Amino acid sequence: MLYHALLLVSTLTVSFSFFLVYKVAVLEDDINKLRGDISNLKPHSKESPDGMITGMSRTWERSKQVASLNSQQQRQTAKDSQTLCSSTASSLRMKREQAGCSGGTVGNVTVIPWIVALHQGEAISSTGDRIIIQQGGFFIVFGQVLFQSPGTIMGHIVRSRGTDQRSTELLRCLQEMPQTNCANTCHTGGMVKLEREDELELVIPDRPQAQVSMDADSTFFGIIRLN
Incomplete structure (x- = not known):
């Protein structure tokens, strides 16, 4: 076993x-x-x-x-950029446009006496109170006005004038003003296409008694070329 x-x-x-x-x-x-x-x-x-x-x-x-x-x-x-700012002038200039000349706003417009604060490149120049386009293309256009007029609606327009002398409104800004402490900024800006020899200006339409701050950091107008 x-x-x-x-x-x-x-x-x-x-x-x-x-x-x-x-x-x-x-x-x-x-x-x-x-x-x-x-x-x-x-x-x-x-x-x-x-x-x-x-x-x-x-x-x-x-x-x-x-x-x-x-x-x-x-x-x-x-x-390719240019910025204009308001000068130290104590008063604004008035310009009367004749009907049929502008194709846009007719009547009294307030023209701000600008001075050149910045200018770079050859695509943009200026003469008097207008910016002149030397090379066509797309641009950023901007403008600001500090109004000091009480109790009314203030504003400005940016417009271009071509070689045919017809005016085209590009930008518009409106701002309601208070009765007291009457200081309000109206700012506008945008991208636009401009041709060579177009002229740009910023004006205040139909406000002959417009009171505007002339400080350079309060009221200015400029353009920047994108291409």
């Missing part, structure tokens, strides 16, 4: 040993296959970071080119 038990244990031990040897062999084979797959993947893993770095480098170069172009455009824009 004991003999048979020992024989059974020996048989099981040998069988289990063979099974372990088989499993070890299978595992070694799997490990070798994995090593081969990893070896095949190594060139791709090297190329992928390089490709990513190359793509990032190209993106960085494009970003620098775009930034450089934007900087050049900004410098070009800064070269």
